[in-house]
Amino acid sequence: MYLGIDIGTSGVKALLLAENGMIAGQETAGLTVARPHSHWSEQSPDDWWRAVETAVAGLDAGLRAKVRGIGLSGQMHGAVLLGADDRVLRPAILWNDGRSQSQCAELLRIEPQTPAITGNPVLAGFTAPKLLWVREHEPETFSAVRTVLLPKDWVRLRLTGDKMSDMSDASGTLWLDVAGRRWSPAMLAACGMSEDMMPVLCEGSDASAMLSAEIAARWGMERVPVAGGGGDNAAGAVGLGVIDPGETFLSLGTSGVIFTVTDGFRPAPEAAVHAFAHALPDRWHQMSVMLSAASCLDWAAVLTGLKDVPALLDISLEADEGSDLIFLPYLSGERTPHANPAAQGVFFGLTGGTGRPELARAVLEGVAMGLRDGLDALTGAGAEIGEISMAGGGSRSEVWGRIIAAALERPLVWREGGDTGPALGAARLGRLAAGEGSVREVCVAPAVTARVEPEMVSADRLRYKQERFRALYDVMQAMW
Known part of the structure; x- marks a missing residue:
């Protein structure tokens, strides 16, 4: 057995993977997000740990005892600030927090080469601007910071006592030289930080540390290796077998992500496309990200x-x-292709005949058209995207799937375990860390369970709407 633990925004999922590659059990424990001010989004790391304990405890004890490797995945970009005693200094600032927009401009002023070094646009959701915000608005907290961890890596600290991160998750900090897969001294210095404040880096399939004796005893398992793991989308790709150039998946969770593997590091920051390291060695990927999808x-x-x-x-x-x-669909601002945290949601075209069915349909189509904006940003940056695998809880709906296929003008495929999200990929990484199988043997694409081709009538209608969708954004952006 192999255990995958995913630290999501709305919940923590624990999944058991059997040696035959089948899912043997899974449990979820819910989480809530605090929004104390406009554009803020925070969670308490202690809540993550309680949810981890709850989810793991819900798994079959007999199966837990057979676990030989653990993998971690988690929401990216979150800033967990630790003091000298590893005490959490403040609530974690999450990926969809937009308070640090002005600090993005400041980071570019301090280090104009940021896009060239990191290969990514400077966005408020990334980790580095969050630290500049803390330095400006909470100077006492900033001066007490000794370590900055990402969400899943704080959970790893609780599991193992070690401070480590993987390349894919670290790619979303703006402190990583993504091409070189190492921390960038220049980017850390731009934020008043140094490498000794960062976790040790490893590949996602490497054994990062061993489960502590205390946690092993409490969970009824042996001390087993804990994999480097991955950011949620890279781990999701591992679960779907999306590991070779051109392979692509769409994740419909709180956010909406189109993830495509590239044949090397292919940055396109001008299009608000993310270019990150994959959770597997010597692989990279591009992503388009919309902040509000299934939400x-x-x-x-x-x-x-x-x-x-x-x-x-x-x-x-x-x-x-x-x-x-x-x-x-800009309920929390937007990333690709607009990089605009101030963007807001809009209904346009209401009439006396508009009812709940039309509102519902417009929301489904609006998210689909937002995804098409992201797809076009990726193809404009050189990606060649054909068939797209579906993942995430929002991917379960055939109704929505038909709309998305028409908007993207691409066939969509559903695979076994696709709705389990990154937890499946985390478990696979745990298996690799245990030394039980090669990447080719472990990271196979699950069997196809359904396929939807784009319907041409619907595609023509949505292509017309897409033009008006984009024009409406252009008109509205000056008013936000």
Whole structure:
């Protein structure tokens, strides 16, 4: 058995993977996000740990005892600040926090070569601007910082006592020389930091440390290796077998990500495309990221007074096909291609005939068109994308899948375990860290369970809407 633990934004998932590659069990423990001010998004690391303990405890004890390797994945970019005694100094600032927009400009002023060094745009969601914000607004806290960890790496500290990170997760900090897969002294210095404040780097499939005797005893397992792991999307790619150039998947969770493997480091910061190291050695990838994807459906279900997201999907089928209603899905700002944390959600085209079905349909289409913006940014940066594998909880809906296939004008495929998210990839990385199998043997693509081809009538209609969607953004951006 191999244990994968994923530290998500809305919950922690623990998954057991059997030697035959099948999922033997999984449990989830929920999390909440604190938003004490506009554009802020925070969580307590202690809440992550309680959720980890809850999720792991829910797994079958007999199967837990057979675990031979553990892998970690987690939400990227979060800033966990530790003092000299490794005490958490403040709540973690999350990936979808937009408070540090002005610090992005400051970072570029201090180090104009930031995009060239990191291969990425400077965005408020990344970790480095968050530390500049803390330095400016919470100077006493900043002066007490001795270590900065990413969310999954703080959990690793609790599991093993060691401070380590992997290349894929570290790529999202703006402190990594992504091409060289090492910390950048210049980028750390730009934030008033040094390499001794950072965790040791390793590859995601390497054994980073051993599970502590205390945790092993409490969980009823042996002291086993804990893999370097991966950022959530890189781990998700490992789970789907997306490991070779051109292979692509779409993750529909709180955020929406299109992830494509590249034949080397291929930066395109001018398009707000992310170019990161993969969780496997000698591999890189590009990503487009929209900040609000499946979360828009949760919001819309509440807004329209429906019971839940399935009810929203059902009622969308009743929408007037001729409706021109457009929804801009920027409930938390946007990354690719706009890099605009101030962007806001908009319904445009409301009439006296607009009802809940049309609102529901517009939300589904709005997210799909936001994803198309990201896809076009990737292809404009040189990516060649054909068939796309689906992942994440939001990928379960066939109704939404048909809309997304039409908007992207690409076939979509669903694979076994695709809705388990990054936890499956984390478990696979745990297996590799245990030395039990090669990358080719472990990271195979799961069997296809469904396939959707784009319907041409729907694709033509959404292509027309896409033009108006983009024009509406251009008009609105000066008003946010």
